[in-house]
Amino acid sequence: DTGVSQDPRHKITKRGQNVTFRCDPISEHNRLYWYRQTLGQGPEFLTYFQNEAQLEKSRLLSDRFSAERPKGSFSTLEIQRTEQGDSAMYLCASSPGGDIDDQFFGPGTRLTVL
């Protein structure tokens, strides 16, 4: 399968714990995005990588959130000291760049903070 993959698909954690999610983009895509989506809303931009460089980071992203893409391939999103408000679907997308640059989404990681 050459699509975007995310791991884990579901994560249940207790408030205050740290969690880390992984995203493997489509191999030839150099752009990688992280979004958060809650029920009945569109995706909310979190951060964006061009290869290994983190080019944009939403000001909505508190210092508890950090993302890396160390070799310009897979990426990780870590949330420290989770709060109940962090419960959401975390989506990763990759795109090839170019004229259209449509984004291909992974299946998402659903986070539940108890």
Place this chain on the structure above:
Amino acid sequence: GQNIDQPTEMTATEGAIVQINCTYQTSGFNGLFWYQQHAGEAPTFLSYNVLDGLEEKGRFSSFLSRSKGYSYLLLKELQMKDSASYLCAYMDSNYQLIWGAGTKLIIKP
């Protein structure tokens, strides 16, 4: 807040035609996207418009008017499997996608 709007929910009949509208306001614009999202799944790309006019792709068509900040997605010959949320998003001057909240389309037999 969001400066992109689309109806929250629409209902249509199997076999009919439905038009989902999207309006936006932005100073920098690099195209308008439509995505389909089934419940519990990730969004999947449907269409992209960067120039004014109609783009047709099978049963789905998308229209853009940049001067009016307006787009629509037209779905023909509706099938039950078309029941989903339809998200419009514009790409801003930083090449980031700004998303609407989505329109939940309910298809009735």
